[in-house]
Amino acid sequence: MRPLVPVAPRVRHALNDLATRFAARDVRVFLFGSAAPSWPLVPAHADLDIGYEIGASDPAQRARLRRELLTALELLPTVRPVDAVDFDSVAPEFAAAARSGARLLPDEHA
Numbered sequence: 001m002r003p004l005v006p007v008a009p010r011v012r013h014a015l016n017d018l019a020t021r022f023a024a025r026d027v028r029v030f031l032f033g034s035a036a037p038s039w040p041l042v043p044a045h046a047d048l049d050i051g052y053e054i055g056a057s058d059p060a061q062r063a064r065l066r067r068e069l070l071t072a073l074e075l076l077p078t079v080r081p082v083d084a085v086d087f088d089s090v091a092p093e094f095a096a097a098a099r100s101g102a103r104l105l106p107d108e109h110a
Contacts, residue, residue, distance in 0.1 A: 011078045037101055039107065
């Protein structure tokens with residue numbers, strides 16, 4: 001097992017700010033995968049798996065929010081790879097398994 005290392009405070013703050021901003025627009029943002037269980041400690045060299053669900057029903061609004069969110073994630077101040085996954089388009093089995101250990105953002109550790 002890889003040792004756990006802290007995620008930089010500026011990355012945690014940026015993720016929380018992003019999640020707060022998008023929550024106001026009915027977009028749920030959360031961590032899943034190897035980074036979620038021990039957040040804000042993560043396995044050394046681990047990527048950040050970010051899941052999201054967009055509450056809007058209008059296709060144009062959904063597409064706009066998705067583009068804005070993906071752009072915001074690309075601008076996170078981290079060298080870690082960030083994988084963004086639209087949970088509205090994944091298999092139900094994957095979604096259930098990934099959500100079981102997910103950590104909703106914003107979180108209290110920032």
